[in-house]
Amino acid sequence: MATDTRERIINASAELFARQGYTGTGVKQIVAAAQAPFGSIYHHFPGGKEQIGAETIRASGALYGLLIESVIDPAPDLATGIRDFFAGAAEHLRDSDYADACPIATVALEVAGASEPLRQASDEVFESWLAAIGERFRAGGIGEETSRELSLQILSLLEGAFILCRASRRIEALDVAGAAAAAAVGRALRSSG
């Protein structure tokens, strides 16, 4: 039950941060969305909002990290897997009425300069995603340096396209970014093969 409350608080925070950012989300709002007693916040998170923020970033990061595995690995090849990942992201964004983009990006932009614990948590999550993508490229025979660069290129395309899609309320940027990412993977595979 205690664990349950803790989880509900993290899940509610993740959704609120992705939609309206960290600064715009109050502890009261988190408590209400999580249907948790107010006192439970400081019982589970003695560090208050900043601790909730850091844990939410890490939990969302782990959850979205699993998507890399579940979307890319079943695909017939890496380029298709990457394209499927962007297509899934576009579908999810459209279905959520352009609310659910990256759970980390807004917080990373807002608080990178203001909170060192939150900046570090964002950095760790991005690095874990880069490692997970890079590992798959290396397993596909792409060299280590190219795998790292390709992962950075693809994550930049994804995060940047999310911004353009949220602003335009259209998925055009994710479509274009996904095609560019898949083509980059295809070129790297061919020149390493």
Next chain:
Amino acid sequence: MATDTRERIINASAELFARQGYTGTGVKQIVAAAQAPFGSIYHHFPGGKEQIGAETIRASGALYGLLIESVIDPAPDLATGIRDFFAGAAEHLRDSDYADACPIATVALEVAGASEPLRQASDEVFESWLAAIGERFRAGGIGEETSRELSLQILSLLEGAFILCRASRRIEALDVAGAAAAAAVGRALRSSG
């Protein structure tokens, strides 16, 4: 003098929004940073913070749009111009201690779902940048559809890399994104030539 106050308010807002976001910036803070009398805010911006937000987005968008012209046009070729643009962005970000990334992105992510006027202003700015970049590609002989896609790809790379650089406090992502963007332009020029 009146115009001066107005400009100072917009300039102060632009800097504060880029560093800490729209939600985290209060009108009092804007007034203090602009060294403006408090009453002048509602004299110049009867629509309050949302009006300041929309005008700041448009003004920053126009200012940064000029950078496209001043950095890309003097370069010996378009691929070099694009690479120079990313290099300049990386230098500026590092010199500002990773504070000054894109003036629009944070606001676009934070408020896209909450304020339709601010979402529209962000969308207009991004579209104006895409048009300015695309125009240069078309002038370089690249077809219309490819020019649009290339512009979306490059702006996605730039905005996404800004997020990763702010979180990591390193310019690696902008370096990689700039190389990828320049290579994409080179390929498009060769296949149109």
